Amino acid sequence: MxxxxxxxxxxxxxxxxxxxxxxxxxxxxxxxxxxxxxxxxxAAGLLNPVAGKRFAKSWLVDTLVPAADAFYDALEVRYGRELFFHKPIYKIFSTIEEQNTWMAKSADDTWNDYISATHTQTINQPGIEDPFGGIMIEKGGFLHVxxxxxxxxxxxxxxxxxxxxxxxxxxxxxxxxxxxxxxxxxxxxxxxxxxxxxxxxxxxxxxLQPTKGEVLEVQTEQNFSPECIYNKGVYVVPEGAGRFIIGATYDWRNPDEEITEPAAGELSEKFRQITKKDFEVTGHWAGIRPAVRxxxxxxxxxxxxxxxxxxxxxxxxxxxxxxxxxxxxxxxxxxxxxxxxxxxxxxxxxxxxxxxxxxxxxx
Incomplete structure (x- = not known):
């Protein structure tokens, strides 16, 4: 054959x-x-149609999102199992300057399908630290890769x-x-x-630049809303029952697959900037991404x-x-x-x- x-x-x-x-x-x-x-x-399998701190739509996003939805939906039907979880992403502003950057861009109609709300002050959600507000990004989610x-x-x-x-x-x-x-x-x-x-x-x-990324799994003592993914320096992906995946670091200098204490500290500190709730680290993993110039x-x-x-x-x-x-x-x-x-x-x-x-x- x-x-x-x-x-x-x-x-x-x-x-x-x-x-x-x-x-x-x-x-x-x-x-x-x-x-x-x-x-x-x-990987936490995040799908985010908005790129980073620049508040730019991801490359080819209007084509990529429908194709991704159709592919993962078809697999779910085939296997009778939920694989992709559609969740909005609450992008929390880190500073008033970041809020102003977004406000300058938000008048563009091309955002209409992806941003459902802009908050210029806290949404007062229990457990969430967002003094400058943020934006709610639609058409996001995560895949159980x-x-x-x-x-x-x-x-x-x-x-x-x-x-x-x-x-x-x-x-x-x-x-x-x-x-x-x-x-x-x-x-x-x-x-x-x-x-x-x-x-x-x-x-x-x-x-191709091998880029190490580390992620944490954490358990919160009191569950805060699992209805969205949070993003402020790191992503916080809800896995249910108070469990979240926190990530990820980017390390170009040490492309190995060993977990490190500095990365765990960095991720934990960034998580504390999103919530003041107590949490316990229950998992820690590292992998190497294939990044391109x-x-x-x-x-x-x-x-x-x-x-x-x-x-x-x-x-x-x-x-x-x-x-x-x-x-x-x-x-x-x-x-x-x-x-x-x-x-x-x-x-x-x-x-x-x-x-x-x-x-x-x-x-």
């Missing part, structure tokens, strides 16, 4: 791409080494469509028909390895090996981006469209030619 695709990696990007390709009738084999602390598995990955992986394993092992690059052979891996043949192979792409000899030239994903076929592609670099926006971009990338792989320039790896081809020059490799 010759598979249409081998997908290497079953984190958020790889899992959604594999599911998208399969939904179109392609035969797909996934190769992935199960790992409890992968970035996808420790680990549940989704487990459900999809279980289905693949049952159908013998997953190899739960580390991908061995030395076993990969490029052929005229496509690729061969341990006598498994496929027409095309897509690398969805997350930050590990920096060790991939075919795509190590891409400007220009904050846009990396997708496309290798400039010289047409059997190989990459789909990566969504950083902390994977829950929002992956469903639509998987569809778009699948269309491109099928020759039905051209990849949008914003995500195409061709924007970094100059780095590839520098790479092969310094490595004394043949293009």
């Amino acid at each position: 010759i598979y249409d695709f081998i997908v290497v990696g079953h984190g958020l990007a790889g899992a959604i791409l594999a599911e998208t390709l399969r939904s179109r009738g392609n035969t797909v084999l996934v190769i992935d080494e199960p790992k409890a602390n992968s970035a996808s598995r420790v 680990y549940d989704m990955l487990d459900l999809l992986a279980e289905e693949l394993l049952q159908q013998n469509l997953m190899l739960p092992e580390r991908f061995e690059m030395k076993e990969l052979e490029l052929t005229e028909e496509g690729v061969s891996y341990k006598n498994i043949k496929a027409k095309h192979l897509v690398f969805c390895e997350g930050y590990q792409v920096i060790n991939n000899p075919y795509f190590a030239w891409l400007p 220009d904050r846009k994903p990396l997708a496309g076929t290798h400039p010289n090996y047409k059997q190989l592609s990459v789909f990566n670099g969504m950083g902390s926006k994977g829950v929002l981006m992956a469903p639509y971009l998987s569809q778009h990338f699948a269309d491109a792989l099928a020759g039905q469209t051209e990849l949008m320039p914003d995500i195409h790896i061709s924007r970094y081809f100059s780095l590839y030619y520098d790479y092969i020059k310094h490595q004394n490799l043949q293009p």
Whole structure:
């Protein structure tokens, strides 16, 4: 048998791409080494249509949100299980200057679908510290990423469509028909390895920055409203019964997967700026995100090996981006469209030619 695709990696990007390709009738084999602390598995799965302190709509948000909703809704129907939790996000102003920044932007009608209320003073919600008010962001929520990955992986394993092992690059052979891996043949192979792409000899030239993120699980003695996600320097995601996920840190200097006391202290302190309620830390995890220099994903076929592609670099926006971009990338792989320039790896081809020059490799 010759598979249409081998997908290497079953984190958020790889899992959604594999599911998208399969939904179109392609035969797909996934190769992935199960790992409890992968970035996808420790993430809170936040979907936020508004970007950071700049109060900017997330890139392509008007297209990405409907595609994400449709994808996760379909999985919920299929598995009979709630996976995506639609929650508004209460973005708390840190200062009066931040409030003024938002007020200057709020007259723009493009915000109408995403901001349901602006508060210029506290909303007087028990347990919440918001002296300067904030904005209520709609169309947000969070995905139970680990549940989704487990459900999809279980289905693949049952159908013998997953190899739960580390991908061995030395076993990969490029052929005229496509690729061969341990006598498994496929027409095309897509690398969805997350930050590990920096060790991939075919795509190590891409400007991906491994970025460590740590998150806490906390239990509050008295539950405050679980009806929204809170954001003020960190996100606070309600998991029910007084339990919340707090995150995340960003560490470019120490890209390892070890939890640290300084990060726990930083997250705890930022949580205390949101609530004065007592809490207990009940969990602490770390993972490494695949961040990109220009904050846009990396997708496309290798400039010289047409059997190989990459789909990566969504950083902390994977829950929002992956469903639509998987569809778009699948269309491109099928020759039905051209990849949008914003995500195409061709924007970094100059780095590839520098790479092969310094490595004394043949293009």
